[in-house]
Amino acid sequence: MSESTDILKILEQNGPMISKEQIAQMTGKTEEEVASIIAGLEKDNIIVGYKTMINWDVTDTEIVSALIELKITPQRGEGYDKVAERIYKYPQVKSLFLMSGSYDLCVIIDGSSMKEVALFVAQKLAPMDSVISTATHFVLKKYKDDGLIFYSDEKDTRQVITL
Amino acid sequence: MIDYEKLLNNKVKTIPPSGIRKFFDLVSTMSDAISLGVGEPDFHTPWSIREAGIYSLETGKTFYTANAGLMELREEICNYTQRKYNVSYNPKTEVLVTVGGSEAIDLAVRCLISEGDEVLIPEPSFVCYKPCATLANGVAIPIETKEEDNFKLTKEQLKSKITDKTKLLILPYPNNPTGAVMTKKDLEEIAEVLRGTDIMVLSDEIYSELTYTPEGHTCFAAIDGMKERTIVVNGFSKAFAMTGWRLGYALGPEAVIKAMTKVHQYAIMSSPTTSQFAAIEAMKNCDKDVAEMVREYNNRRRYILEGFRSMGLSCFEPLGAFYVFPCIKSLNMTSEEFCQKLLDEEKVAVVPGNAFGESGEGFVRCSYAYSVESIDKALKRIDRFVKKHKQ
Numbered sequence: 063m064s065e066s067t068d069i070l071k072i073l074e075q076n077g078p079m080i081s082k083e084q085i086a087q088m089t090g091k092t093e094e095e096v097a098s099i100i101a102g103l104e105k106d107n108i109i110v111g112y113k114t115m116i117n118w119d120v121t122d123t124e125i126v127s128a129l130i131e132l133k134i135t136p137q138r139g140e141g142y143d144k145v146a147e148r149i150y151k152y153p154q155v156k157s158l159f160l161m162s163g164s165y166d167l168c169v170i171i172d173g174s175s176m177k178e179v180a181l182f183v184a185q186k187l188a189p190m191d192s193v194i195s196t197a198t199h200f201v202l203k204k205y206k207d208d209g210l211i212f213y214s215d216e217k218d219t220r221q222v223i224t225l
Numbered sequence: 226m227i228d229y230e231k232l233l234n235n236k237v238k239t240i241p242p243s244g245i246r247k248f249f250d251l252v253s254t255m256s257d258a259i260s261l262g263v264g265e266p267d268f269h270t271p272w273s274i275r276e277a278g279i280y281s282l283e284t285g286k287t288f289y290t291a292n293a294g295l296m297e298l299r300e301e302i303c304n305y306t307q308r309k310y311n312v313s314y315n316p317k318t319e320v321l322v323t324v325g326g327s328e329a330i331d332l333a334v335r336c337l338i339s340e341g342d343e344v345l346i347p348e349p350s351f352v353c354y355k356p357c358a359t360l361a362n363g364v365a366i367p368i369e370t371k372e373e374d375n376f377k378l379t380k381e382q383l384k385s386k387i388t389d390k391t392k393l394l395i396l397p398y399p400n401n402p403t404g405a406v407m408t409k410k411d412l413e414e415i416a417e418v419l420r421g422t423d424i425m426v427l428s429d430e431i432y433s434e435l436t437y438t439p440e441g442h443t444c445f446a447a448i449d450g451m452k453e454r455t456i457v458v459n460g461f462s463k464a465f466a467m468t469g470w471r472l473g474y475a476l477g478p479e480a481v482i483k484a485m486t487k488v489h490q491y492a493i494m495s496s497p498t499t500s501q502f503a504a505i506e507a508m509k510n511c512d513k514d515v516a517e518m519v520r521e522y523n524n525r526r527r528y529i530l531e532g533f534r535s536m537g538l539s540c541f542e543p544l545g546a547f548y549v550f551p552c553i554k555s556l557n558m559t560s561e562e563f564c565q566k567l568l569d570e571e572k573v574a575v576v577p578g579n580a581f582g583e584s585g586e587g588f589v590r591c592s593y594a595y596s597v598e599s600i601d602k603a604l605k606r607i608d609r610f611v612k613k614h615k616q
Contacts, residue, residue, distance in 0.1 A: 068520070068524070071520065072524060076597070080597070084528070084597065084601070087527060087528045087531045087532070088524035088525070088527055088528045088597070089524065089527065090527045216269055218267060220263050220265060220267070221249075221253075221263065222249070222252045222253055222258070222260040222262060222263065222574060223245065223248070223249045223252055223260060223262035223263065223574060223576060224262070224263055224264040224265055225243065225245070225264050225351065225352050225401075225576065225580065225581075
């Protein structure tokens with residue numbers, strides 16, 4: 063495993079909470095080496111950003127998520143990229159993927175109400191010239207997102223000492 | 226009134242109970258203690274293995290299996306051993322699926338040892354070898370491995386303990402509690418001493434997957450001429466995080482496996498069926514899960530090692546298993562005093578080294594089968610403790 067892969071895996075699992083000093087200790091490098099590798103990874107856009115996973119369902123904040131299937135007419139010379147850009151620049155769009163299969167773009171949207179999401183689809187996405195059709199699916203419950211299980215009941219039930 | 230002391234078997238009475246029982250009971254009552262005392266993975270069994278177990282139950286696989294274990298599992302164990310360690314075994318005659326590696330150890334010792342036979346046991350090491358030898362009417366001969374030898378068994382030490390009564394050598398590597406490993410070269414030196422003798426070897430390789438050297442683990446049976454005298458014990462507990470499934474295996478010469486299977490047949494009948502079906506999945510499809518766990522252990526290994534060294538404690542670099550074995554002699558306490566005081570003052574539980582043989586005195590075993598967060602918290606407390614007592 064390359065040295066940067068090891069650091070990437072540590073960061074992916076632990077997030078920005080883990081210090082460079084700790085990473086250095088875990089990988090057997092100096093803190094300066096780790097800092098320089100991370101800086102390089104950030105500069106090359108391999109580390110795109112740092113985020114915290116939040117289960118909004120158990121807070122007072124109302125968040126409605128939806129997955130929208132878009133069928134698109136690709137544009138000459140630009141394919142899907144241009145229309146994708148017009149879509150992902152909206153802050154409401156959490157994720158955007160180009161898909162194989164029966165539709166082209168998969169848009170994941172967060173809003174504060176179903177109405178807000180529906181209006182966004184109706185007023186922003188559907189009217190775009192290259193959008194042929196939309197199908198909106200609201201998320202009812204998130205069990206697992208981006209590798210994290212939201213309602214895990216697996217605790218450490220080991221005996222305190224075993225030989 | 227029955228006097229049970231008179232009734233109990235004399236051999237059983239001579240075996241001391243686990244030395245840390247009292248300590249364990251004390252730790253168990255402390256809800257706010259942090260423990261680094263556990264000898265099993267913190268990971269849960271990979272889901273595909275659990276799912277295979279569940280599916281076997283759903284489809285009614287709830288009967289005994291063949292005494293030696295499911296043929297499909299034995300075949301997969303042989304494939305795995307060939308793939309990983311380049312040793313080939315016949316699944317029909319040279320494999321026995323047991324209730325954990327522990328049963329395999331007990332069976333091997335019972336099948337090889339007769340009254341008065343000597344069993345060489347490098348120490349510090351896991352606690353079961355000595356009692357198994359005693360119960361089989363053998364004589365346990367400890368060999369003290371040393372920190373300056375990286376807790377390896379040296380050929381000189383081995384030679385000096387061999388007598389005409391020596392029947393069996395235990396090779397407990399990668400080692401619990403020290404984390405020591407024996408490289409191919411080290412094993413070849415041991416093999417050189419054994420060639421031409423009738424001494425058998427029980428190579429307990431339960432931690433084989435958890436080896437952090439670039440060359441990886443070498444199976445003792447892979448050393449030229451050693452397969453005929455070696456019983457390899459391995460299992461699913463450590464590598465696949467399957468301790469509770471209680472499943473291990475022994476690989477060895479047909480005559481020995483046949484004898485072990487005979488005892489297993491009367492004592493156990495067959496190993497748990499659900500666990501065996503789950504284990505097939507482990508052998509076939511879980512190399513990636515294991516690699517991921519090993520990567521994580523290796524990070525924690527470096528982390529905790531650096532933690533102890535920066536406290537000024539001398540700490541040998543463990544290259545296997547999931548333990549560090551720092552030396553606490555500079556604090557002028559015995560291992561047990563250290564553990565007791567550390568628990569009282571900082572509420573951290575670690576295991577005294579002498580629980581693994583007298584040569585473990587002056588050391589403590591700390592497991593890193595914990596999250597970095599827990600390790601970090603424990604290290605901070607131990608650091609404070611060491612500073613306070615190291616005037």
